[in-house]
Amino acid sequence: MNTADPDKVIAAARSWLGTPYHDQASLKGVGCDCLGLARGVWRDVVGPEPFPIPPYSRDWGETGPREVLAEGARRMMPEIAPADAGPGALVLFRMTSRxxxxxxxxxxxxxxxxxxxxxxxxxxxxxxxxWRRRIAFAFLFPQR
Structure with a gap:
């Protein structure tokens, strides 16, 4: 799978600077959360979102057997080792150890x-x- 130009990903992401925080939203300049930002960059760089995002909890301490966010990203983005992630990569952070x-x-x-x-x-x-030590997964945006 060919990947998107990192400069385009970064420019798209920076165009969201200053957007207020709003849980589960994804509207540039209006409101977004961290996943909403990634969804907006996807729309700018890749195109329409491939599937709707189900509601999710804001609990950074949530535990469980499944890495739901990483599994979703894997369905549509090439995964790379966090150590290999460079500018333009999407990274997922584990905010607490377990x-x-x-x-x-x-x-x-x-x-x-x-x-x-x-x-x-x-x-x-x-x-x-x-922040760096909390990176658990890394992915690249595909080309449009």
Whole structure:
């Protein structure tokens, strides 16, 4: 599967900067959560979303036998090793050690990423060691 140009992914993601946080939304400039940001970038870079997203909980400490978010991403995006993820990659974060991966970001440089964060909206910030060690999965956007 051919993958999208990382510069296009990053430009699409940055076009969401300043969008307010809104749980389970995906409207640029109006509101989105972290998954809504990824869905919007998908629409900008790849095209229509391939399937509807079912409702989901906001609980970052959620545990369980299935990595639902990673399984969904695997259905439509090539998976890569987190250590190989570079600018333009979609990364899934495990916010607590025994929880499933529930937070999504897009790498924008070797030391930065963009995500939607409660109370702050869509922001770009440094990929600090504490963020980097939480990356559990990484994927590439496919070409349109």
């Amino acid at each position: 929880a499933i991966a529930k937070h999504v970001g897009i790498l924008t440089g070797p030391g930065s990423f963009l995500h939607a964060y409660e109370r702050l909206g869509v922001i770009e910030e440094p990929l600090t060691p504490s």
